[in-house]
Amino acid sequence: MYFLEINKEHKEFLGAIRHWENLKVAFESDVIWVKDFSFAQISSPEMLQIPYTKLYELKENLLFEKDKLLPLKKLPSGLLWTPILRALPILLPKFNHNFFGINQKVKMTLKPSENTREAYALLVDCEELKTYIESAPKYRLEPLRWIVFDKKALIIGTPLLPLKGDTYWFENNFLMPSGYDFEWNALTKIMQKKLNPTEENIVLWNTDNTYFNIPIINFKPLSISSFRLTFS
C-alpha cells in the first residue's frame, strides 16, 4: 500500500492525477497525503511528473520510502480521508464581462478522425452498380434504399453491397465521408438543428466542407426492377 506526501504549497501539481477517481486525500497541518493508488498508477508517467513528492510504502504500520529498506516514520494518526474529486475542487476562471467577440463565428470543417464506425452509405458509379445488381440476390437489396444523382447512385442501409465506391458514416442525419469527423464535434447537434430543423433531410457532406440536402422521402427501396425502370 503506497502513500504519497506532498507539501501544501505544491498542491497544484496534484492536478495531473486528479482524474483518478479511486484516490483518497487527507490534510495534515502543512502536508497532503494521497493513498489508494493502483499498481499501474504508481509507475505511470503522470506520477513521475509530479515534483516535490515523497512516495512511501506502508509495512507493519511503518512508512518506508519506496525501494528503501529502512523505515522513515509512522503514518500520522487521525487523518480524515476524502475522495480526491471532493478534496481538490476545481476553481473555474471568472467570467469575462469585457469580452466583445460575440460576433465571431466558428467555421464547421471536417477533419480526419481516428474513430472507426461502420459505413452506412455508399456512393457508387451507376455502371458499376449495374453489373452487380443485374444478378443480385433479392435479400441483399431488401434492406437498402437508394437515390440517383449526378450519374451516381447513393445507397443507404446495412449491410452495404460489395462494390467499389465512397462510403459514408451516419450520425444525426448527417452522412460524413468515412474517416472524417467534424472538427468541433460537440456542435453537431446544434448544426443539425440549423441545417435540418424538421429532420426531413439527410445531409451529405463532402470532404471539401460542402454539403447536399437530400429529402429522406426521395430515397426509394432498392430492387432490380427499380434499377431497370430508372435507366430504361
Added chain:
Amino acid sequence: MSKPKTPFLETIYHLRTIEQIILYNKVIAISEKEETETIQFLETEYEKEILEYPGTAPKFNPQAALWGAKTIYISAQLLLNREHKISDLEVLLSDYKGKQNASAILSADLCLRFLPQIIAEMKRVDPEDLVVPILEKHISRFHYSAIGSDIEIENIDYENIAKNDCLLQLYIDRIVHRKAIKFAQSDFIKKQLEIGFGDYQKLFWTQL
C-alpha cells in the same frame, strides 16, 4: 350474381391480382378462345414479373403457363364440387406434356405457386383424398412453386434449376424469403446460400 362469360379467365385474373380464388360455376370445360385470352393475360403478368428477375429471364412459355392455370382452376373446382370418378381425375389433372426447363418452371409458377395452399386445404378436409397424391406429384416436379410449404418432396432434382442462372437465383431468393429451412438442407443449396450470404449469414438468416 351474374355469371361472367369467361369464368376461367376471371378466376385466374382474381387469383393474380387479389390472390383469392373465386369460382363462378361448376363448369370445368374451358373454351379455346378463353384459353388464348388467359395466355395473353398471363404473358403480361410474366412481363411484369421479369422486371424483378435477376439476369436474363427465360422466355415466356404459354403451354406451361396455361397448364399451371388449369391445374389450379381444376383443383379449386374439385375442392368444392366433387362429381367425378377417380378415373376422370387423371385426365383432368394431366401431367405437363412439354419439356421441363427454366422457362416452363417460371411460366407455370405464375399460378402454380398457389397450389400448396389448395393441397393443404384438401388434406384438411380429407387426408385420404385421392386427388392429393396427383397434385403432390405435379408440385414435386415443379418444386420451385412448393418452396416453403409442408409438402414432402424426396430426391429433389436440381439439374433444371442449376442450368439457368436466373432461375437458380430466384430459387435461392425464395428459400431465403420464406425461410424454408426444409429446402435448405441439401448440399447444393447450402453451397449456394453460402455464396450469397458471405459474411452476413447471421444477419440475413440466424436460424440457418
